[in-house]
Amino acid sequence: MDVSGILIVNKPAGVSSHRIVNIVRRIYGIKTVGHAGTLDPMATGVLPVLIGRAVKACEYMQDHDKSYVAGVKLGLCTDSGDTTGTVLKEYEGELPDFDTFSQAAESFVGERMQVPPMYSALKVGGVKLVDLARKGIEVERKARKINIYSVVPFENDGVFYIDVNCSKGTYIRTLCEDIGDKLGCGACMCSLERRRVGDYSIENAYTAEELEGLSEEELAALLIPVETVFAQYPKIMLPEFYSKLFKNGCEIYCKKIKKQEIELGTEGLLLRVYDRDGFIAFAETAMYDKGLAVRAKKMFFN
Template identity: 35%
Template structure:
């Protein structure tokens, strides 16, 4: 069994627990997720099944989109609603104009310090393990990109004002840190109170299915109806269709050359090779292009 299964992850489960549940439902050993979602976060969690697990790294590199809620009035050690309160104000006074001005400052490429309670490693240990033990966690800042940041709803006439928004961002972006930092810009402690991932790479919430639906489909022998082909994970890679004779070269891990007529390919660019029937055979990388011929070498070859 090979392909991509898009799960609508429920709140209250870790991403690894979802993987374990799907392994049991499908009766397979090779299942991997493509980007951790915290237990309190729901939404799109693509799972790679079988040989498709080798495509997970490409999905990790792709952008993500979320529907989020920021609450003003107090901040927490985890920067979300699950943490311990570390700062609180008795009264919040803020205008819509001030909030919109603060949001505008976080569009584009920004510098972000990952939260102490994160899965990042420090000298081989998870940051959240160190933080839970009371150790000081100092993670270096990194550059991330916010492609879109749009306020969808404001709830300001209450004790703890809330801002609901959607965000599209690069890999490695922490939305809870974004909420915390927006609060810092406003001079008001803040935390992320809700988060739903609405898209991961090419996979959207509309494509996602609950674990109950997947379980029922598997029990009825209809799981193929929900399994997407591996090629969907790398649909943004240029596609080259090869003949059966060329496919034998591919499966032997040999270099492949293609006509460059009407196509410009950069050295290092990835392409995908498919059979005439649409089966993903391999991922190749361009090593040279002289304007007439594109020469490529294999990066990942999938079994016939």
């Protein structure tokens, strides 16, 4: 099956992101499959799986904002920052009520520096932090700037939750721990569902079970075009002559392709590039000796 695109999978708990990739490889019969943004085995929800040529967009998908719903267990601290880890401390006093919890959680809205947790897929020296953590090794991590756009606390069956919209690189387990620290009782994450990555939401996600037994045509119809990863960038159209040059690695000077929907007069402008056959590249404008030109950052044509 010669297909390419993005499949939004609704990952269940207890399954690794890598396992989901292997399942998609088997179902689609394609080796070139990857995912954009690891979900821990305990986490559920949106896992964008990229198939065929779309794999080349992985690095750009990871830049998208995300939304999560997390359960927060007050009064419990673990080595992993979630309830799957070893308990380090249990709070023996009276736990805060929901209103107090809400005020603390909402106070984390805005830009801040966050230190990635040891139990994460982030790599240091080519090794995942979580692999070091499982060996009892802790290394220094640099704090990174994140942006938490909104935190909406709610309660369900006695469990406190936070609905979070945030920038890339935000670790929700660390946010849960930080809320617990602010309350003075400690906390860890007891559940996590990723609801959205960029414009790809849980409403458009499929379980592995739903994929089983579908025909090739039905499976292909589920794929979202890779160009949607770059939907926020302006579009230009190349005539056939310049398209051939561009596909062969040549930069195209902006003065040669004046009739566009946007003004190509700024260096560093990010673009979607099309020809008569459709989307062919993610590109940028750059200054050369002969003037401003469009050059490819990543090619996607067949």
